[in-house]
Amino acid sequence: xxxxxxxxxxxxxxxxxxxxxxxxxxxxxxxxxxxxxxxxxxxxxxxxxxxxxxxxxxxxxxxxxxxxxxxxxxxxxxxxxxxxxxxxxxxxxxxxxxxxxxxxxxxxxxxxxxxxxxxxxxxxxxxxxxxxxxxxxxxxxxxxxxxxxxxxxxxxxxxxxxxxxxxxxxxxxxxxxxxxxxxxxxxxxxxxxxxxxxxxxxxxxxxxxxxxxxxxxxxxxxxxxxxxxxxxxxxxxxxxxxxxxxxxxxxxxx
Numbered sequence: 001x002x003x004x005x006x007x008x009x010x011x012x013x014x015x016x017x018x019x020x021x022x023x024x025x026x027x028x029x030x031x032x033x034x035x036x037x038x039x040x041x042x043x044x045x046x047x048x049x050x051x052x053x054x055x056x057x058x059x060x061x062x063x064x065x066x067x068x069x070x071x072x073x074x075x076x077x078x079x080x081x082x083x084x085x086x087x088x089x090x091x092x093x094x095x096x097x098x099x100x101x102x103x104x105x106x107x108x109x110x111x112x113x114x115x116x117x118x119x120x121x122x123x124x125x126x127x128x129x130x131x132x133x134x135x136x137x138x139x140x141x142x143x144x145x146x147x148x149x150x151x152x153x154x155x156x157x158x159x160x161x162x163x164x165x166x167x168x169x170x171x172x173x174x175x176x177x178x179x180x181x182x183x184x185x186x187x188x189x190x191x192x193x194x195x196x197x198x199x200x201x202x203x204x205x206x207x208x209x210x211x212x213x214x215x216x217x218x219x220x221x222x223x224x225x226x227x228x229x230x231x232x233x234x235x236x237x238x239x240x241x242x243x244x245x246x247x248x249x250x251x252x253x254x
Contacts, residue, residue, distance in 0.1 A: 006121055011128045013094060016135040018128050020091035021117060026050070031078030039093040040100050041069040043077070044114040048085035051210050052077045052106065057162050059106045060206035061085070066109035070101055081213050088114035090131070096139060103142065104158040113138055152177055152184065153191045157199070164203045165226045170196045205240045208233075212248035221245065 002025040008018055019039055024030075026048070034053070049062040054075040061067050061077075063085075069075045071093070079085050088111075117134045121127035156173060173196060174181040188196045204225040211221040222233035237245045 004118075006118060006127070008121075008128050008131070011132075013128070013132055015094045015096045016092055016132050016139060017094040017097075018090065018092045018117075018131040018135060021089065021114075021121065021131060023086075023088045023118060025086045026079040026084045028081045028084045029079055030084065032076045034074050034076040036072060036074050037069060037091070038071050039091050040071060040097045041089060041091045042100075042109075042114075043067050043069075043087045043089045044109050044111055046086045046088065046111045046115075048080060048083045049206070050077060050079040050085045054105055057105075058207065058210075059161055060203065060210065061106050062206070064108060064111065065106055067106050068100060068103055071097075080210070088118065090114055090117055090135070092135060099139070099143060104154060104161065106161060107142075107154075113141070150187060150191055152179065153188055156184070156188060156196060157192075160196075160200050160203055164200060164207060165224055167226055167228065168200060201236060201240060205237060208237060208245065209241075209248050212245055213250065215250060217249070218245045 004023045006021040008020060010019060011017060020041075043061075044066045045061055045063050047063045049060065052059040052061050052067040052075070054069065054073060059067065067077065113134075117131045120130040120134060123130075155177060159173060159176060160168070170185060171181050174184045177184065185196055188194075188199070192199065194202075204227070208221050208225045211224050212218070216224065218234060219230040222228070222230040225233070227233035227236070234245055237243075
């Protein structure tokens with residue numbers, strides 16, 4: 001594993017106070033043990049993918065997305081076995097850090113955001129202040145009206161991430177938020193570029209690959225990702241990836 005750790009001094013800045021930062025190019029299935037931190041920690045995935053575990057849920061995360069660990073919350077994460085992730089991270093506290101609790105566990109984040117934080121830290125005497133300045137830019141991006149996006153779209157994405165294993169329908173999702181199905185579908189497509197059903201399938205298929213790689217059978221995996229009919233699951237899987245789900249099961253597990 002190729003790792004870079006940026007050692008920072010705790011300047012005890014009042015609003016956004018950077019504590020740790022770095023970058024990892026992970027080996028396949030490299031992971032962390034469940035642990036609790038006392039600061040906000042954000043990982044931005046540059047390439048590859050992996051799984052984020054928090055609150056009893058498993059979240060697939062891919063390039064262009066970030067996963068969020070809040071203070072006092074037990075979480076761990078693991079790189080994919082075939083396409084391990086390369087990520088950057090930033091850990092911080094401060095008065096404004098509490099606002100990050102309003103974000104979903106996984107959210108879109110351009111890879112250049114955290115790259116800039118590492119680039120500006122070239123002078124050890126002012127590294128923390130420069131990173132803090134970039135943190136304020138991140139804060140503005142995430143919590144401005146434009147950066148956060150439509151709250152209903154975020155709620156739908158979060159709901160799907162936590163409930164994809166259930167037999168969901170678009171109508172059921174709309175009912176959760178007391179919205180008309182057609183209006184919510186239009187809103188979601190306008191902001192994300194894909195339909196709610198397409199997003200649900202993507203989340204299910206990415207979770208399915210990880211279950212298969214950990215030795216679950218096709219039938220078991222189908223049930224775990226919300227398909228009571230294994231044949232229908234296999235059909236959807238092959239349509240999505242162009243391969244049979246059986247291809248992803250390790251040989252010694254078949």
